[in-house]
Amino acid sequence: MSDTGQRWQQMRKQVPEDVELVAVSKFHPASQLLSAYEAGCRVFGESRVQELCAKHEALPKDIAWHFIGHLQPNKVKYIAPFVSLIHAVDTPKLLTEVNKRGLQNDRCIPCLLQVHIAQEETKFGFTPEELTAFLAEGSWRELRGVSIQGLMCMATNTDDMLQVRQEFARVLSLFQELKQRFFADNSEFAIRSYGMSHDWREAIGEGSNMVRIGTAIFGERTV
């Protein structure tokens, strides 16, 4: 088996069974994704629309494609027909656009809301206060073309794993609070997407049930 296939299998064994493993394949060639596929991988994460569409065309049709990056509203239409989960919905405007394209495609597109929790200016997402206010306002309940299935976040990029754990713990408690307040009767709101190659153990320790792992499976990205 290929090195990539072996690394995927090792990762799948280490990550608990009830945690979804998204293989983040951005910037790697379709041939390398196929190696992971042949080892059993069926869930891939990409962060550029054009690249995602090209790989979706080229690779087997039983793959679940997750869009994990920052998404511009004007590009939603290209992925709306087939994307399985959009991780990083970071504005009401983007959610509205996903809803529109979902309806056009006769789909209810699964989405996560991105929470900005890291101490970095550059990260996208709703602050916890913005997110609570947005959900309290309630107009999202009218949207039939999207399904809000949970939260996504990225921790600060630091070696201070105590800080990373604290950030993940904050997202877990926010998830629980929002679940109780807005989604108590909605079993679809269940996903906590956090944890990458360097912090997935901490993430799972703080309640993640979906990790997004790239480098540890596919190696360093050269782009």
Ligand SMILES: *Cc1c(COP(=O)(O)O)cnc(C)c1O
């Ligand atoms: C690239 C990326 C990952 C994977 O990062 P690795 O450190 O390579 O595991 C996870 N999530 C998002 C949003 C990314 O952009």
